[in-house]
Amino acid sequence: MGLIGDSLIVVFSQILFFTFAWIFFLRKIFKDNEVHQKTIIFVFSITFALSCTMFELVTFEILDVLDSYSRRFYWQIILFITLADVIVVLPYLISYYITANFSYLPNNSKIRFLSSFVLFLLYLYFFWKIGVSFPISSPRHSFFSFEPCIGRVGVIGVTIMALLSGFGAVNYPYTSMSLFIHPVSQVDIDASEKRLMQTINMILAKKRRLCLAELENKVSCNIVLADHISCLEEVSRQLFLELHQLRCAKQRIEYSNTFQGKYFNVLGYFFCGYCIWKILISIINILFNRVGLQDPITRGIDIAVHYFGFSVDVPFWSQQISFWLVGVIVVTSIRGLLLTLTKFFYAIASTKSSNVIVLFLAQVMGTYFISSVVLLRMNMTAEYRTILTQILGDLQFQFYHRWFDVIFLVSTVCSIFFLYIAHKQAAETTSAQCWR
DSSP states (O other), rough: OOHHHHHHHHHHHHHHHHHHHHIIIIIIIISEEEEEEHHHHHHHHHHHHHHHHHHHHHHHHTTTOOOOOOOOOOHHHHHHHHIIIIIIIHHHHHHHHHTTOOTOOOOHHHHHHHHHHHHHHHHHHHHHHHHHOOOOOOOSSOTTHHHHHHHHHHHHHHHHHHHHHHHHHHHHHHHHOGGGOOOOOHHHHHHHHHHHHHHHHHHHHHHHHHHHHHTOHHOOOOOHHHHHHHHHHHHHHHHHHHHHHHHHHHHHHHHHTHHHHHHHHHHHHHHHHHHHHHHHHHHHHHHTTTTOOSHHHHHHHHHHHHHHHHOOHHHHHHHHHHHHHHHHHHHHHHHHHHHHHHHHHHHHOOOTTTHHHHHHHHHHHHHHHHHHHHHGGGGGGGGHHHHHHHHHHBBOHHHHHHHHHHHHHHHHHHHHHHHHHHHHHHHEEEEHHHOO
């Protein structure tokens, strides 16, 4: 096809990814917020487009789309721009907007530029110190080579991936399985609403008495009534939260009886089994320092051929299934990360911090996708694994998989503990509401 035709394909896909990210940003992340900085949207969309292009190039390697020279050329360009974006551009913009929110700094562009640059240099120092603590790349690489940068970004990204995976492996079965739903009836909800309304009426009555006491200049009575009102308002807040929990539990019960709810309930049991299996495998990998030399697809087909006597072309089917597995991993990774970023933004965003949060989420996204490519190597056959190794450089890939297992195990155990505490408290609250 030639370099020009290959370039048109890559540029066109970049435009599609960029447009999708821009629309997603405006309609999902900032649906109810005003964005005054077009630079923020542009940087976020560029980061998303670059991240998706890396996955696109992985797919092109498997399908043998574009010339091999073109793929290698665009791998180097996309990887360089993405690393520059994640390591330099986004951190500096984050530093700039953080200092812009400092009210005690004088409103002087030179001072703000200097303070943001100092904060950026501080970030670069800690970022580079990561390489001292972890065996991420070979010591013979130069300061400006790809490998040290990819290695440091990989440590941060793999940590984020492991934390999200560990929490998701526990949280999804907990939220989708009917086994963890608290039994709640409409009678319990009506009783809770009645108690809340009684408390609100008591607050209104005491506020009327407080107004009369202020007109009559009864100081001692005012203090007592104000204390009573404060206590009742705190009680009303607790009653409102308890009522909200009861309604959410009732909605979960109704949803679990639908076809979709039953489907996700079965899926929850499947992921519960997967979580247990993944925990056991992680423990085994950590204890015995085990890292698979063969991808899971080829190993599974070899086991089927050896033990069940199937007569299949192992290399052919390994490549085909590997392609579909990579596709599923790519789609679910992008979808899962976008949903997580949206929830995270709505949870902590404010008027002043919105720009910083979006830039931080863009950096997390770029770091996450670079690390996904590093870990994706293990799920590919030996042929495609070699290609990724040549592109990513001489990284210590075994370290990343071991580090993922360690952080995944810690995240899973912590998630189980915190969800157990939350479930126990919710059960006690529901029981107390039902017996009142």
